[in-house]
Amino acid sequence: MKHKLLLSALLVGAVCSAHADPLASWNDTAAKKSIEEWVQNATNKDRSTFIPPEKRYVVFDNDGTLWPEAPLTFQLQFAVDEVKRLAPEHPEWKTDPVVTAVLNNDLKAVAESGQKGLMRLLELTHSGITTEEFDQRVSSWMDAKKDPRFGCRYDQLGYQPMRELLDYLRKNGFKTWIVSGGGIDFMRVVSQKMYGIPPEQVIGSFALSDFTLTDNGTELRKNMKGAFYDDATSKPVAIHLFMGQRPVAAFGNSDGDLAMMQYTAANPDYKTFGLLVHHTDGEREYAYDSHPSASGKLIEGLTLAPQKGWTVVDMKQDWKQVFDPKLCPVKN
């Protein structure tokens, strides 16, 4: 009897898992089919396209690929909110034009301050504090703030089709990594919860820290030394540094991801996969390519994709829903 029950349970499990679509938020279009076909080819031992499990490393951009990047990247929004929160304690910031722009809500001026202005914002909000304090500040911000358009916590805005894709790849033996221009410490606060990706599989922009012994332990204090901006041609450099091998698939959404995608496509050993998320859905999310509001310019990628055989996801056509309605019940 016991055995019969066990057998029934196993059978029910098998039937259920056979019926549940791991990519349920994807419409049955060519994009979805291209993913499934590549995974089937990569995991079937009898095919020449087989990739051994120990080589199944796949890399995902974050901003615009796994969560929104408009009107500002979430990390830039965090920096802006932190400057506002901290400014009263720092009268010496008053003369800083970037701080003034932030306090006046003049995001155009912030954007126009360029790389220099961005570095200054990072210096004010991402350095001079311990790594624990920084994590705590990111967590507090995540707990306190909501995205104004969608009315949800920022960490509830992971794209549901991409979260399913991460799960689907992991279930097929792939190791999923983030390779993003976003800050490595910022993303690691939410990567496990949002994407099931542990901190060591998150690669991002970084700077070093200072180690000191303290009265009751040790301290790592974030600074701006050795600042490394993990975008464009720096992405393959960072992949080699952190991961130590070439991926077999790369997922991005902007021209800043092309170097990583080309590095992946040039893997001499395996049939690789490349995918670009094209933001075509102004109603459910945002529509942009050549003129993004902050980051995510996509021009060259749209030309290169058909030449390279990369999948271009049309968010409007290919995704049944953008966000998980259980996490963020917006119109989908």
Add this chain to the structure above:
Amino acid sequence: MKHKLLLSALLVGAVCSAHADPLASWNDTAAKKSIEEWVQNATNKDRSTFIPPEKRYVVFDNDGTLWPEAPLTFQLQFAVDEVKRLAPEHPEWKTDPVVTAVLNNDLKAVAESGQKGLMRLLELTHSGITTEEFDQRVSSWMDAKKDPRFGCRYDQLGYQPMRELLDYLRKNGFKTWIVSGGGIDFMRVVSQKMYGIPPEQVIGSFALSDFTLTDNGTELRKNMKGAFYDDATSKPVAIHLFMGQRPVAAFGNSDGDLAMMQYTAANPDYKTFGLLVHHTDGEREYAYDSHPSASGKLIEGLTLAPQKGWTVVDMKQDWKQVFDPKLCPVKN
């Protein structure tokens, strides 16, 4: 009948695994007991010392902890051999004092050239080539050379007790990482084969590379930009950068490992473990602490260990054998 056979097989398996000592190369001394006790405490759910599997990150130094570092570190020997191999193609090197010292086998002069001389050697042998070429050169060197004292390939000289310890920890759910002053690209060529550690779990000294598109793919060319020497207070910095969390155990052999061990010991959440390998065995390996031949100075660590409750391994007393006789049949 089938079931009976299966059952027997299972029972035999259970009996065998109960009898096989995972730390067979360790004598039954206090060092071995301290390891076993900590692992039992960390993996027993019913104890307050339990560490959840997702937090079981442990870090190992490499030179002098997992393999020998005398009379030169293996990587420095590689650099010396490479300079000799390449010098005929580079007449312009002739005037370089470090090259001259190497060609004259004047290792004392090489050592006395200090950090600057070492950087020059690395520049000549570890940069200006693609990452693939570098891997190929390390592999060729490993295939061609033998350690003159032990008569074995360098990648057969992992300390057998430490290799057992790595396996034992992994079997108990720990993720094993290398955190070494050695070059990250150099170690990654052998880490999987020697220690069962994949490339992404190897942290070491590094420099950046340049990415370019080529006619038939892409290229990462090693250079000396952003050179980071992963020793002493830089080790916790690198652990935070690569691993993104604090370890629960740290294994080293020199004062250069103390910052990493203190960072680990200051983990606020768990009862941690620290271990220093003390080179006391001039007969089977080398005996040194305050006066190593090249690297591995150990003075402060021997004072700190009893205060911190760290295990100090006396290689002569605590290890039944130093090397795996199947890989390197030396006198043990």
